[in-house]
Amino acid sequence: MSYVEFSTISKHFGNSVAVADLDLQIEQGEFFSLLGPSGCGKSTTLRMLAGFVKPTTGTIHVNGRDVTALPPEARDIGIVFQNYAIFPHMTVFDNIAFGLVERKLPRGEIKQKVDAALAEVGMTGFEGRYERELSGGQKQRVALARVLVIEPEILLLDEPLSALDKKMREEMKFWIKNIQRSVGITTIYVTHDQSEALTMSDRIAVMDQGRVLQIGTPVEIYEQPASRFIAEFIGESNLLNGIVSAVDGAVCSIRIGNATVTGRLTQNNSVSQDQDVALLVRPEMIRLHALDADEQPKLTGTVSETIYQGSVVRYRIQIADQDLMVEIANRPDLPRLDMTDEVAVFWDAESGVVMP
Amino acid sequence: MERKIPLPMLVLAILGFCYLLFPILVVVLAGLTTGEFLTFPPKGLSLRWVISFLNSEKYLSAFFFSFKLALMTMVVSTILGTAAALFLARSRFVGRAALRAFFLSPVVLPGVVVGFALYAFFIASGMGISRTIWGLWIGHILYSTPYVIGTVGASLATFDVSLEEAARSLGASPMRAFRKITFPNIAQGIQAGSIFAFIVSFGQFEVSLFLSAPNSEPLPIAMYNSLRYKFEPDAAAAGIFAITLVIASVLLTNRLVNIRRLLERQDG
Numbered sequence: 001m002s003y004v005e006f007s008t009i010s011k012h013f014g015n016s017v018a019v020a021d022l023d024l025q026i027e028q029g030e031f032f033s034l035l036g037p038s039g040c041g042k043s044t045t046l047r048m049l050a051g052f053v054k055p056t057t058g059t060i061h062v063n064g065r066d067v068t069a070l071p072p073e074a075r076d077i078g079i080v081f082q083n084y085a086i087f088p089h090m091t092v093f094d095n096i097a098f099g100l101v102e103r104k105l106p107r108g109e110i111k112q113k114v115d116a117a118l119a120e121v122g123m124t125g126f127e128g129r130y131e132r133e134l135s136g137g138q139k140q141r142v143a144l145a146r147v148l149v150i151e152p153e154i155l156l157l158d159e160p161l162s163a164l165d166k167k168m169r170e171e172m173k174f175w176i177k178n179i180q181r182s183v184g185i186t187t188i189y190v191t192h193d194q195s196e197a198l199t200m201s202d203r204i205a206v207m208d209q210g211r212v213l214q215i216g217t218p219v220e221i222y223e224q225p226a227s228r229f230i231a232e233f234i235g236e237s238n239l240l241n242g243i244v245s246a247v248d249g250a251v252c253s254i255r256i257g258n259a260t261v262t263g264r265l266t267q268n269n270s271v272s273q274d275q276d277v278a279l280l281v282r283p284e285m286i287r288l289h290a291l292d293a294d295e296q297p298k299l300t301g302t303v304s305e306t307i308y309q310g311s312v313v314r315y316r317i318q319i320a321d322q323d324l325m326v327e328i329a330n331r332p333d334l335p336r337l338d339m340t341d342e343v344a345v346f347w348d349a350e351s352g353v354v355m356p
Numbered sequence: 357m358e359r360k361i362p363l364p365m366l367v368l369a370i371l372g373f374c375y376l377l378f379p380i381l382v383v384v385l386a387g388l389t390t391g392e393f394l395t396f397p398p399k400g401l402s403l404r405w406v407i408s409f410l411n412s413e414k415y416l417s418a419f420f421f422s423f424k425l426a427l428m429t430m431v432v433s434t435i436l437g438t439a440a441a442l443f444l445a446r447s448r449f450v451g452r453a454a455l456r457a458f459f460l461s462p463v464v465l466p467g468v469v470v471g472f473a474l475y476a477f478f479i480a481s482g483m484g485i486s487r488t489i490w491g492l493w494i495g496h497i498l499y500s501t502p503y504v505i506g507t508v509g510a511s512l513a514t515f516d517v518s519l520e521e522a523a524r525s526l527g528a529s530p531m532r533a534f535r536k537i538t539f540p541n542i543a544q545g546i547q548a549g550s551i552f553a554f555i556v557s558f559g560q561f562e563v564s565l566f567l568s569a570p571n572s573e574p575l576p577i578a579m580y581n582s583l584r585y586k587f588e589p590d591a592a593a594a595g596i597f598a599i600t601l602v603i604a605s606v607l608l609t610n611r612l613v614n615i616r617r618l619l620e621r622q623d624g
Contacts, residue, residue, distance in 0.1 A: 052524075078526075079522065079525045081518045081522060085518040087523075089541060098528075098536075102528050146526070
């Protein structure tokens, strides 16, 4: 049995279904993200694990123990909220000590543990402050210290970065990941931000409309998305419409206009001859060459827009009636293209993913 | 934030305040008259009727009866009102708005109607509490509780429930989470509500008119009865003491609670 197990969990609110038939296995020490658009059921899933929401059906096991009917205080779970929920009438010290006081630890031990937690999150010297005297990032650190100090079985993070500005968000992303790694705590992270999920997670579950669409490592989710929805939700994607001209195991030939390109099938997807499909190619996987008379490229197009972004240059390529976004590293050995240039478009066979 | 108020508005506001406060000035000055009768403007100023009030068995006992009743009312209204406000803020069900309106209805209905309805009910049900302090107490609680629901509701509206959830998750039982987290954060609203309840009860007239016993009258009823038969300034002197008590409790509230902040919260 896995460390955390959701078995056929569902949650109905009146007539609306927030979570439907959810099965999840999360391993000890794993950083697991629930990723999806707002209203996809990820927060409800987290709140069921925390004990704030009672599932309509199914069971939740943590560390072999059935916690489905347990109240939050009996679950040994630490949660960091989106708005941090720092107790406004208590000092930073009393906030962090709260869980230890509830556990009736002796005073000396509380002091010692709170001091250690403050040091761990880099907030030594702030113990006398109140919530209103802290910045967003500092509240974040206090909220994390407050749950880590009770050494819970699981750490739950509910969109903890969404209240921060962009620069702070980048910083906290790595900081949280480092803390998690050094403590080794099983962590479940809820977010709608794909870059947070890709950067921090060991595994990601992509959710939509109360269901899990795909579970996998960041590489699997990004490079082998199971559906068009996931492909478009995670990262930037080109979806080229074409027709299947041949299928050979997982490799397909796809006709796009007059050209034939190859792509591969992922997950459990299958296609048949002459089926309309979409071919997913990530912008950074595409190579462009100036059109050479000697060459017989498979796919050609016209540059319709160039966007200079410093480290990369982005081109919009018109291929018949379809648009393709291409991202090329800004390096002296790679060609610079101009508007209306005719170009040959290439990608490695593995970089094209066929979506039924 | 400094905002300039247009002059016509300022004049209008000052006139409005004067209009509202003038009767209070009349009462205070009338109570300080040297004359035999309740007149305005007073015939010379003296403490004659104030001393008469302090020597009057009837007024003093009414004053302390009202004080006792208001304290008793405050205690029960605060507990009931806080519980009702919590229920209204936390539960989600069809008809919640209707229930809220029902809880607040005693303030909206004419006092005479509420007083008469209670009187008729006490008689008809044979409870034996019509024209006793217990019946009167119930009437005052009914009248004061909506003020507590209002102020506590306002502080709950901005209270972030995730604070309570965080406490629960850190190991606190529902009762402990309420006592250590929710209560300190809504305490201002509860304090304000309880002082409102006290003031409302102390000044209550219509309900008291129907429910008070002849031998133990609250101050407003005692003043009314006295003025019906003779027009003596000691009623106005009693008024001075009532006004002083109310002002004192408002000042006390202001010390304890920032009423303006509470009202701003309700808007937001």
